[in-house]
Amino acid sequence: MNAVSPSESRSALIQLLIAELLIGSVGVFVHESGQDAITAVLFRCVFGSAFLIAWGGARGLFRGLLGERALIRSAIFSGVLLVLNWVALFAGMARSSIGVATMVYHFFPFVVMGMAAMFYGERTRSADLGWTAIAFVGVLCSADPFKLWNSAGSGYLIGVGLTFVAAILCGASLLLSRRISRERPFAVVLIQCLVGIVMLAPFADYTAVWVPGEHWFWLAGLGLIHSGVCYVLFYTSYPRLPVATIAVLAFIYPVIALLLDYLVYGHSLVPVQSLGVVLIVIGTLGVNLKWQWRRPQPVRA
Numbered sequence: 001m002n003a004v005s006p007s008e009s010r011s012a013l014i015q016l017l018i019a020e021l022l023i024g025s026v027g028v029f030v031h032e033s034g035q036d037a038i039t040a041v042l043f044r045c046v047f048g049s050a051f052l053i054a055w056g057g058a059r060g061l062f063r064g065l066l067g068e069r070a071l072i073r074s075a076i077f078s079g080v081l082l083v084l085n086w087v088a089l090f091a092g093m094a095r096s097s098i099g100v101a102t103m104v105y106h107f108f109p110f111v112v113m114g115m116a117a118m119f120y121g122e123r124t125r126s127a128d129l130g131w132t133a134i135a136f137v138g139v140l141c142s143a144d145p146f147k148l149w150n151s152a153g154s155g156y157l158i159g160v161g162l163t164f165v166a167a168i169l170c171g172a173s174l175l176l177s178r179r180i181s182r183e184r185p186f187a188v189v190l191i192q193c194l195v196g197i198v199m200l201a202p203f204a205d206y207t208a209v210w211v212p213g214e215h216w217f218w219l220a221g222l223g224l225i226h227s228g229v230c231y232v233l234f235y236t237s238y239p240r241l242p243v244a245t246i247a248v249l250a251f252i253y254p255v256i257a258l259l260l261d262y263l264v265y266g267h268s269l270v271p272v273q274s275l276g277v278v279l280i281v282i283g284t285l286g287v288n289l290k291w292q293w294r295r296p297q298p299v300r301a
Contacts, residue, residue, distance in 0.1 A: 004240045012240035016249050019233035024256025026226045027098030028264055030090045033218035037090035039204040040222060041083060045196030047223020048231075052190040055232060061186050071180050072191060078177035079192030083199055085169035088162045095159025096143075099261035099269065102254045103142035104163040106280055110135055111171025112178075113287065119175075128287050135283025139164075141276030185235040193227060247288035251281055 004012070030040050056062050065072070093101040110132045116122040143160045144152075181188045209215070238246060254277070261267045269277070285291070 008240050012237040013245065013249075015233045015237040016241060016246065017252065019230045019237070020249055020252035021256055022225055022233075023230045024253045025260060026222065027093050027102065027257055028260050029218045029222050029226065030093060031098065031265075033215045033222070035209065035215065035219065036205055037087045037094065038200050039206075039209060040090050040219065041086045041196060042200040042204045043209070043219040044086065044222040044227055045083070045193040045200070047220050048227025049190060049193040049197065049223070051224050051228030052186060052193065052231070055228070056186045056190060061184070062190070065184070065187050068184075071184065071187070074176060074180050075188045075191035076195055078173045078188075079195030080199065081169050081173035081176065082192050083196040085166045085173060086196070087200075088166035088169060092159045092161075092163030092166060095155045096163065097159075097261055097267045098265070099258045099267055100143060100273070101159065101163040102257040102261075103273070103277060103280060104139055104160060105167050105170070106254055106284070107135065107139045107164070108167040108170040108174070109284060109287065111168050112175050115171055115175050125290075127291065127293050130293055131283045131286030131291070133283075134286070135280050138276040138279025138281075138283060141272050141279060143276075144270060144273050146270075146272060181235075186231070189227070189231050189235075193223075244289055247285060250284070254280075 030037075033040050033043075035043070089101065089105055092104075096104075113124060113128065113132065117124045148157065148160070177188055177192075209219075258269065258277075
């Protein structure tokens with residue numbers, strides 16, 4: 001990372017903080033829109049594309065894009081996975097809860113790490129395997145294993161399963177777009193949103209959408225805020241902040257999601273789920289901050 005002035009660092013910190021606060025509300029916007037997962041994702045892509053075209057076009061961020069065929073191909077492929085990930089996540093939220101789905105979903109960084117080791121030969125520290133195991137136990141706890149074993153209905157089980165599938169799809173999409181998104185991040189996001197429109201338009205349910213109502217506010221917010229403003233804030237702040245700061249602030253998203261799920265819908269965590277949150281936080285920070293497992297040194301006489 002290039003040298004960044006204190007004022008630029010503070011500005012980036014505020015931008016990332018705002019982005020994490022906003023993205024934590026995505027589950028509420030999906031639920032309040034009253035639409036099925038496919039329709040909600042479609043309009044997220046529609047409004048997100050409109051925002052990115054206007055914002056990026058005004059700044060000349062898409063010049064020469066049509067000539068970069070390799071980037072376009074990679075963005076399309078990763079876009080298919082990203083859109084399927086959104087559909088699975090929103091469907092999982094509808095069947096479990098916003099809080100549970102958000103915590104299970106936050107296993108995706110470890111999916112990226114595992115796939116990078118399997119398919120790209122990237123070396124994984126032995127310590128990271130331990131942190132990943134801790135985080136995975138946290139994911140199991142956050143899904144409330146006692147409820148899964150004793151009283152969970154098929155809808156809840158399907159919801160947790162869909163969210164886990166979403167985490168895998170998200171990890172695969174991030175891994176594929178990781179390299180190209182460093183070069184032209186907003187172009188990649190725009191292509192991914194356009195892919196979503198093409199993929200989902202034939203399958204969306206338009207019967208309730210075209211009726212005037214509050215759902216248009218929530219659908220527009222999904223695109224303009226969560227795929228527009230948030231992505232702009234993320235990608236403009238990341239280059240000016242250390243990895244440790246980004247890793248710590250990333251937990252604002254699930255905290256806000258859990259808080260809103262409680263305040264708006266009355267869903268609170270049971271003790272085992274709270275333990276799961278702690279384990280996911282520890283595991284994620286251990287990987288991102290490169291914590292080592294240290295053996296106690298023998299005391300010499």
